[in-house]
Amino acid sequence: MNTTIETILNHRSIRKFQDRPLSDEQISLLVKAAQAASTSSNIQAYSIIGVKNPETKQKLAELAGNQSYVAHNGHFFVFCADLYRHEKAGEMEKQEVTESIESTEKFMVAIIDAALAAQNTAIAAESMGLGICYIGGLRNNLPEVSSVLKTPDRVIPLFGMTIGYPDQNPDVKPRLPFNHVYFEDHYDTGEQYEEQLKEYNETVSAYYNERTDGRRSDTWTGQMAQMLAHPQRMYMKEFVQKKGFNNK
């Protein structure tokens, strides 16, 4: 166990920050960390927008479902899937690249690239004693978020990340049982599968029970079924296609 792995294992999302902005040096180091991540065939199919303007932050906080920590933090990053520069590369080189750029394959590549870069930023930030929280809530309203951030076609904001000096110290949340997530040699849907989910339900229940003096005792399958029974963001398919992704 080294300090990097300790940092990784100690991750908790931080949703309350001190009123203390990150320095430009810190921001620059976090972006460089993002850029150091692996990228499929060096395609670098992502961009990062750092939001400093308080009005823009406030607007994004509202669009993300009134999450105040989107406005109040040390810095707010938005990670985007980006194939705009690749369309440009095609133009510069007089090659027809649309078919490729609009493929589901490249949609996946751009999402993976952006996520790998983001996670580097997250780990780098946490190693500096900062806290982070991913903001998937930006996807509640991507047409508006895109317009606020002026992203062109071929660019989709995927999620935000609030970063800052923590003003809270939440617990690490228990994850699914190791053997439910990790398989050897092949996937296995045998009878242990449902047992593991029930085991995790008990773990999650105990976690909430302890933290709420028994007022809350959710299970994981209960939380998931409840969430998934109410489909969210069903505009997404049409939206990403309109932006030039996931069409072919």
Add this chain to the structure above:
Amino acid sequence: MNTTIETILNHRSIRKFQDRPLSDEQISLLVKAAQAASTSSNIQAYSIIGVKNPETKQKLAELAGNQSYVAHNGHFFVFCADLYRHEKAGEMEKQEVTESIESTEKFMVAIIDAALAAQNTAIAAESMGLGICYIGGLRNNLPEVSSVLKTPDRVIPLFGMTIGYPDQNPDVKPRLPFNHVYFEDHYDTGEQYEEQLKEYNETVSAYYNERTDGRRSDTWTGQMAQMLAHPQRMYMKEFVQKKGFNNK
């Protein structure tokens, strides 16, 4: 600058490994690191398959385009988007979750979750002195890869990761200019955009030139246009939809 950030900035893909398997303790720690990553609303929409069987590794190496380091390394992980356990949760809780599970939104969530987990594994491995390489080549033939790994519907292998003790010491590859990837407050497609790509072309050219005694002088836009002019993996849209993703 701390050791974690040094590890992150020093990333190079390693494609040649010593003949020395990872220990079960190392593997377990790398999976725990993966599980510690952020996940959208605790959905944990990914699974990891660790491949130990030499025949399976050989088969996957061939399917990934005869990349020998997929067979010869310290360990080989496959990261999968996984909404199978969420379908199960729906059944256990007698809730209808198909519409949600089959949405483009949840397809994105599962890809992001898997990528964040994978990057934690990558950084943890590198912090232990190991080298890694992502294997997107698995997506050359996902129907066969899925069958080898016995993944059910609602599970898609996204990419592999070779890990092991490095037997080479490649250079760190130069990335796109900082200001081309990082924007403040909003995206900007102004005239600097193409200039930055030209600047990067010179950097990339110089990089190859130096390393090949002038035999190679690719540019980035040239590489990208060439790659994208030949659409790859165009079966993907139909494949992921058949597996129950990205339908709604």
